[in-house]
Amino acid sequence: MSGRDPFCQPRRRRRGAALALVFTGVLAAGAVTGSFPEPGPAHRPAAGPAGPATRHEAVQRAAAEAMADGKSPMEAAERAVSRSGDRWGAVYSEGEYEEFQEALDGRYTGVGLSARREPDGRIEVTGVQPGSPASSAGIRAGDRLRSVDGSEVDGRPVTEVVSMLRGDAPAAHAQDAAAGTTVRLGLQRGTRAWTESLHRARLSTRSVTARRLPGGVTVVRIAAFTKGSADAVREALRAAPADGGTILDLRGNSGGLVTEAVDTASGFLDGGLVATYDVDGVQRALHARTGGDTARPLVVLVDGGTMSAAELLTGALQDRGRAVVIGSRTFGKGSVQMPTELPDGSVAELTVGHYRTPSGHAVDGRGITPDLEAGPEALGRAETVLTGLGDPS
Numbered sequence: 001m002s003g004r005d006p007f008c009q010p011r012r013r014r015r016g017a018a019l020a021l022v023f024t025g026v027l028a029a030g031a032v033t034g035s036f037p038e039p040g041p042a043h044r045p046a047a048g049p050a051g052p053a054t055r056h057e058a059v060q061r062a063a064a065e066a067m068a069d070g071k072s073p074m075e076a077a078e079r080a081v082s083r084s085g086d087r088w089g090a091v092y093s094e095g096e097y098e099e100f101q102e103a104l105d106g107r108y109t110g111v112g113l114s115a116r117r118e119p120d121g122r123i124e125v126t127g128v129q130p131g132s133p134a135s136s137a138g139i140r141a142g143d144r145l146r147s148v149d150g151s152e153v154d155g156r157p158v159t160e161v162v163s164m165l166r167g168d169a170p171a172a173h174a175q176d177a178a179a180g181t182t183v184r185l186g187l188q189r190g191t192r193a194w195t196e197s198l199h200r201a202r203l204s205t206r207s208v209t210a211r212r213l214p215g216g217v218t219v220v221r222i223a224a225f226t227k228g229s230a231d232a233v234r235e236a237l238r239a240a241p242a243d244g245g246t247i248l249d250l251r252g253n254s255g256g257l258v259t260e261a262v263d264t265a266s267g268f269l270d271g272g273l274v275a276t277y278d279v280d281g282v283q284r285a286l287h288a289r290t291g292g293d294t295a296r297p298l299v300v301l302v303d304g305g306t307m308s309a310a311e312l313l314t315g316a317l318q319d320r321g322r323a324v325v326i327g328s329r330t331f332g333k334g335s336v337q338m339p340t341e342l343p344d345g346s347v348a349e350l351t352v353g354h355y356r357t358p359s360g361h362a363v364d365g366r367g368i369t370p371d372l373e374a375g376p377e378a379l380g381r382a383e384t385v386l387t388g389l390g391d392p393s
Contacts, residue, residue, distance in 0.1 A: 055084045055086060055089075055350045055351075056338075056340050056348075056350055056352075058080055058084065059077050059080040059081060059084070059091075059340065059342075059348045059350065060340060060342065060348075062076040062077055062079065062080040063076050063077045063080075063342040063343055063344070063346075063348075064343055067343045067344065072344075073342050073343050073344040073346065074091055074093060074342065074344060074346040077091045077342055077346065077348050078091045081348060081350065084350070086350050086351050087335075087351075088333075088335050088337055088349075088351050089337070089348070089349060089350045089351060090348070090349050091342075091346060091347070091348045091349075092346060092347045092348075092349075093345075093346050094344075094345040094346055094347070097339075097346070097347045103205075103226070104226060104227060104256065104257055105226065105227045106204050106205045106207065106226035106227050106228060107202065107203070107204055107205070108166075108202075108203055108205060109166060109177070109178065109179050109200050109201070109202055109203070110132075110165060110166050110200060110201070110203060111132060111133045111134045111165060111183060111185075111198045111200055111201070112128060112129035112131075112132020112133055112134040112135060112201075112203055113125055113127070113128060113129075113132075113134045113139065113145075113165065114126050114127040114128075114129075115145060115158060115161065116158060117156075117157070117158050117161075121154050121155040122144055122154055123144065123145040123146075123153045123154065123156070123158070123161055124142065124143070124144055124145070125139060125140070125141055125142065125143045125144070125145055126141055127141050128140060128141060129203060129206065132201065132203055133198040133199055133200070133201050134198060137196050137198055139185075139187065139196065140189070142189070143187050143188065143189050144187065144188040144189070145161070145185060145186070145187060146186035146187060146188055146193070147184075147185070147186030148161065148164040148165055148183060148184070148185060148186075149164065149183060149184050150184065150186075151164065152186075164183075165183060165185075166200070167181060167183065167200065177200060178200070179199075179200055179201050179202045180199055180200065180201075181199065181200050182197055182198070182199055182200075183197070183198055183199075183200060184196070184197045184198075185197075185198060205223075205224070205226055207222060207223045207224045207225070207226045207229050207232070207256070208220065208221070208222050208223070208229050208232035208233055208236065209221050209223075210236035210239070210240075212240075213383065215244075215383065215387075216241050216243065216244035216245075217244055217245050217246070217247060217382075217383055217386055218236065218237075218239075218240035218241070218244055218245075218246050218247070219246075219247045219249055219379070220233055220236045220237070220246060220247070220248050220249065221249040222248070222249070222250055222253055222264070222310070223252070223253060224253060224254060224255065224256040225253070225255065225256025225257045225258075225260040225261050225264070225309045225310070226256055226257065226260070227257060227260065228260075229256065229257070229260040229264065230260045230261075230263030230264045230266070230267065231263075233248075233264050233267055234267050237267060237293065237296075242296075245296065245297035245298065245299070245386035245389060246296055246297070246298050246299070247298075247299050247300075247301060247379070247382045247383075247386070248298065248299070248300045248301070248317075248323070249301045249379075250300060250301060250302050250306045250310045250313070250314060251301050251302060251303040251305060251306060251327060251378075252303065252305040252306070253305070253306055253307070253309075253310035254305060254307045254308065254310070254331075255307050255308030255309040255310060255333070256308075256309050256310075257309065258286070258309050258312065260309070261309035261310070261312050261313045262274050262275075262286050262287075262288065262312075262313075263289075264313055265288045265292075265313050265316045265317065266288040266289040266291075266292050267292050267293065268292050268293060268294065268296075268298060268317060268322050268323070269288040269292045269294065269316070269317075269320060269322060270288075270290050270291065270292055270294050271287065271288055271289060271290040271291075271292075272287065272288055272320065272358075273285060273286075273287055273288075273316075273320075273358040274286045274287060274288050274312070274313075274316040274358065275312050275315065275316060275355050275356065275357060275358065276355065276356050276358075276360075277336050277353055277354065277355035277356070278336070278352075278353035278354065278355075279336060279338065279352050279353050280352050280353065281353070286312075288316070294322065297386050297389035298317070298322060298323040298324075298389075299323060299324050299325075299326055299382040299385055299386055299389075300313075300314055300317055300318070300323045300324070300325045300326070301326055301327050301378050301379065301382060302314055302325060302326075302327040302328070302330050302368065302370055303327045303328045303330070303378075304328055304329065304330065304331055304367075305331065306327075306330040306331060306368075307330065307331040307333040308331075308333040308334070310330075311330045311331065311332075311333065311334065311363050311367065311368055312334075312355060312357075312363075314330065314368050315357030315358070315361060315363060315368050316357065316358055318357070318368065318371070319357045319358040319359040319361070320358060324371050324372065324385050324389070325368065325370040325371045325372075326370050326371065326372045326374050326378050326381055326382050326385065327370045327373075327374055327378045328370065328373060328374070328375065329367045329368065329369055329370070330363075330367040330368045331367055332363060332364060332365050332366050332367035333363070333364065334354050334355050334356070334362060334363030334364035334365075334366075335351045335353070335354050335355075335364050336351065336352055336353040336354060336355060337349040337350060337351050337352065338350065338352045372385070
C-alpha cells in the first residue's frame with residue numbers, strides 16, 4: 001500500500017475542470033480525494049458481491065464499450081461514476097493524474113501566491129513563496145488581486161482563481177499552461193493599482209511551517225500532507241525547546257499522503273494503532289513506529305476544514321490520549337478510494353471502504369469532536385491548556 005490520500009473535497013468530474021486545492025490559496029496544485037491506493041495506478045477489485053468491486057467493474061465496462069464504439073472512454077466513465085452515487089468518485093485524464101501525483105510530491109506549476117476570498121468577495125494575497133515569480137515581482141501579502149489575464153476575480157471562488165492563475169485548460173483536449181507561460185495580474189496596494197506580467201514556474205510547496213510563541217511554545221502548522229511533511233515536523237520538534245509545549249495546527253488541512261500522516265503520528269507515539277480501514281470488506285490497520293516523543297505537552301488545533309488524513313492523525317492522537325484537541329468539529333471525510341486505469345490511460349477513483357480511529361470511531365460524515373470547542377480564540381486557548389499539561393521533563 002502506497003498510502004496516498006489526495007486532498008479531500010468533493011471533486012468535479014469533468015475533464016477540463018481545475019484540479020482542487022492543496023492549500024486554500026493559489027499554491028494549490030493537486031486533485032482532491034481520500035485514497036489508500038495500492039502501488040501503481042491500476043486497481044483490480046476482486047469479483048464478488050461487494051458493492052465497491054461492482055462499481056469498479058461497471059466503470060471499466062462502460063469505458064471499454066465506449067472505446068469499442070469509437071466514443072470517449074473517459075466521458076463514459078464519468079457518466080458511470082455519476083450514476084454510481086459515489087460522492088468521492090472521480091475520473092482523471094492521464095495528464096491530470098500525473099499532475100495529481102506531482103502535487104502529492106510537493107511540486108506544482110504556478111507563480112507562488114497564496115490567497116483567500118474576503119467576506120466582501122475581494123481576493124487578497126495571503127502569502128508569497130520565497131524565490132517564486134511573485135516574490136521576484138515584489139508582490140506582498142495584503143495586496144489585492146483584481147484580475148487575471150484581464151478577467152476580474154472579485155466574487156469568484158478561490159478554486160476558480162487558482163485555475164486562472166495556473167492556466168488550467170477548460171477545453172476537453174487542451175493542455176494546461178506550462179512553466180514559462182505568461183499570466184498577467186491586476187493588483188492593488190492601498191491606492192496604487194498596477195499590472196504585473198509573470199512567467200509561471202515549476203515550484204515546490206512548503207506544507208510545514210514552525211514558529212515560536214513568546215512563552216516558548218512551538219506552533220507547527222501542517223497545511224497538507226505532501227511528501228516530506230513528517231520529516232519537516234520532526235525537524236521542527238528537534239529545534240523546539242525541550243521544556244516547551246507544542247501546538248500542532250491542522251486547521252484547514254484538507255488531507256494528503258496517508259503515509260506522511262502516519263509518520264507524523266509516529267513522532268508523538270511509541271508505536272501502536274493509528275487507524276483501521278477496510279478495502280472491499282477486508283480489514284487492515286495502520287501502526288505508528290516506536291520511539292516517538294510521548295512526554296512533550298501537545299495540543300492539536302482543528303476546524304471544519306480539517307479533513308481526511310488530517311482527521312486520521314487527529315483521531316489517533318486524541319484516542320490514544322496523546323493530545324488535547326481544540327477547535328471545532330472536523331469535516332468528516334473518512335472514506336477510502338482506489339484508482340482503476342481505463343483503456344485510454346485515464347484513471348477512475350471509486351470509494352471502496354472507510355477508516356476508523358483507534359477506538360473504532362467512524363469519521364466519515366461525522367468528523368471528530370474536539371475536547372474543547374473554540375473559534376478564533378483557539379490558539380490562545382491552546383496556550384492556556386499547555387500551561388496545565390505539566391513539565392515534559
